[in-house]
Amino acid sequence: MATVDGVQYNDNEIVDFTIENSLVSSDGFEVGTAIPSKLVVTIRTNQTIPDNARIVPFLSLSLSGMTWEEATYPWKDMRVTWEGALSDWMPLGEFFIDSREKINGVWTFTCYDRLVFADVAYVSSLAYPASMKAVWDEICGRLDYVYDSSVVINPSYQIQAGPAGFTMRQVMGYIAGANSANVIVGKDGTIRFKRFAATDPPAFEMTTSDYIRVKQVNPIKNYSRVVVTYDTEDSLTFEAGVGGENLTLNLENPFMTQTMVNNLRSTLNGFNYIPISMDARGFPQLEHGDIIGFEQNESLSWLDTATAWQDMHIPWNGMVKYKSVILKQTYSFKGGLKMAIEAPSVSEQQSEFKVDGSLTTAVNKLNKTAVKEGKAYYGATITRTAGLTIEREDHASKAVFNSDELSFYANGDRALWFDLPSRKFKFGGDLEAAGGTFSGTLQGVDGVFSGTLEAANGTFTGTLQAANGTFTGTLQGANGTFSGTVSAGRVEGGEIVGATIEGGIITGATIRTSSTGSRGVELRSGYADINIYSGVSGNDLVFAIQDMLNDMRLWFSRTGYIEANNEIRINAPNGVYVNNVQIG
Structure with missing residues (x-):
């Protein structure tokens, strides 16, 4: 069953669906990711389904084939008819339509979960430094996300400056990574952390009858060292622990400190899993990031055994238990549910010897030397819409330069800019000359100059003139000489002190x-x-x-x-x- 924009579709209309969950974006274990899950569902319908409609697929298990031996519930708690029935409907996630295509009257919808809405620029309104918890709550509040008790953020962890140039999803991933976790959306639509530690027990034990095939793709992967790149431009890193590249967990996180890296290494020190590829029966309760245990029959006859007695560690029944982690998971339903699990890893040779081809080498060199659109370089970014923008991380100051605008901003307000229609530079603050000479003409036309004109350790030799307006500020020479001309149609005040008054008419009592x-x-x-x-x-x-x-x-x-x-x-x-x- 599936509900599409509130309308229920049953198995007569649902042809098939596939759900892809991934915790990693590479071929190895990672922390600090926030990857949207993907649903591809095929439905026979003539109904008009709106854009971005919400789709929730459900499964119900048939109990008609259950035997008394398989039932684990007490007699009084069983609510199943003698001829068998269906279990309660179990949701498999919450998704939103991204694209669609129609072939022979059958619609195929490609959908993603709630994390896709976090792919928008994050402009924080918090005062920094701010705690990671406060930043997380601000993002979830703006996106209308609900998160559960699995989201545990160290209250002492802070972000020092506003995270300019990042999306909300990136920031969520960075916060999770600092706390030894990844971000996922649960099957009920809530935001969750998948945390990892060296002592995590399996969440589900699988027997040989629960899977079809399992293949080990690399030796057991262990981690004893953590290296975090906090500045990708200059390749600046924090690291903790010891070990070669094969034992090192590498990640990027601009918000982490040495203390955070030390804590992360302490949590993950000794974490290991066996890299596998498995085809199994469908277990809809499993989530990507779950630790699973499975067993394999590795029994041998006495004739086939070449290991010494004291070195043989296989149980008498030949069943050896292993532990792995679901890093990638695919559910597919077409009359029945099946599941594919992957736990990839990078081999020791790939870790130690990274050989790039000529094209990869050229691309890497270009990445280091080319200025990229929308990427920040010490606060400077170039985009097609704004041209060159230079902005502090805390948004206290910004400058915008393009063919239509030449402006300087302070705390979000324009302070100095070139007004193109009038061909004039305009200033919205205090004009101060520190250690120099201002020899031009400062003129207020049809307005009020209410600021402070100050010459510090210098000489103001220009002309200050108010035409059709009022000068109500303070003209001050600090540690210097004001030798210019003050010109106005009318000068009003209580007292004029000076050596010489020349010209004009003096009128008074x-x-x-x-x-x-x-x-x-x-x-x-x-x-x-x-x-x-x-x-x-x-x-x-x-x-x-x-x-x-x-x-x-x-x-x-x-x-x-x-x-x-x-x-x-x-x-x-x-x-x-x-x-x-x-x-x-």
Whole structure:
């Protein structure tokens, strides 16, 4: 049976299906993978099945042929009719349609499990350094993934900077690898860890009647050394343990540290399995990554035995037990279920002597020297859509250069850019000259400049001009000299201090040459008043020109004055003299 987008199809409509599960992408054991499982199913239907529809295949086991000896359940717990029945339906996974083809009215759908949705760029919103657990939860939250208790992440493991340039599936695999695990999707659609350790017991024991054929493809594989490449560009690695290449587990993980590598080696030290290829009866409860035990009949007659008695370790019944791991698994159903299991390994000769052909050598050389599209080189990437992009791992800064955009970003906001339509460079922050000379013109047109213009240990010799706007910032010369020109249609403020004021019109309530107003020269508004006070006593009026309600009066000393109003009057307390002759 299968449900397709919520519609149930039975064995009359389902022709066959194949499910491929893989834990490795190479010919050997790996940790830190997250490989989607694949379903290919053939269905007779005239129904329109939507894109990306969800497909769940099911199996039910027939119990009609079960004997009393094979039954392991107590009598009171058996709910099987005398003529036999079917077991409960068991799901074989959750898949989503990727592609389809129709031949003679029969549809063949190629589908993948939930991990395929993780093949999108990961742009984190966390503050770094962040724990691996927090990163894992952020990814699962965005993808609407549910994971079970098998996902155990060391709480002390951290990622130091935002993982720029990676997909969500890659990051999930790296986190799993640091914790000695691989990522899979269980048959119920939940995300799971398949963890490995040297002491793992078999999850399922197989007898000779459970498989059709088993072939050992290499000697038993052991691991005693771990080498992790954390920088592929410069081939920088961490390693732990001892042993040759044949005993070494190699993996790439940019987030691992020496401590993590030491812990991984401690967990896997002594892990071994026998590389096999097996055709077996279908056991739908098995998952890729399960440790399995199986037995082989290796009995010999006395005549055929060439081993000494004390060196012979075969049981009397001749059945020898072995342990392996399901690294690749294929279920196929066409009237019945069968299973193929693979546990590949790299031979000792392949591990020690890697001989590349001429084409492989050329490709490897090209990989080292060529700049690849979308690959980060110290934060720099080249793509067809954005051109050259340079970005920090924590996304604090970014620069974008292409034919349409020349921009610098800070914390996601554009800070400096070239505005192509206006042919102008625009700046959205503070302009600071540290240890140099700014000799250009800084001009705000129809806007407000509210930042800080500062010259540190240098000289600002240009022109700062605000046209039709307001300058509300601070113009400061720090450890230097501001020798430029400040030009504005209107300057407003409480106080102007300087040695010389030239040109223009000065308008105000009072203009004084003394701050106290009791000495020096004072010009007052309201009347045409000019007062000059004594510099000796400080408050004696020495000379004044005053507007006495449209009568002009010149004051001399304290009481002498000349007043003009249709007539000229001369008044002096001690007399009026002309050429030393008193005339009044």
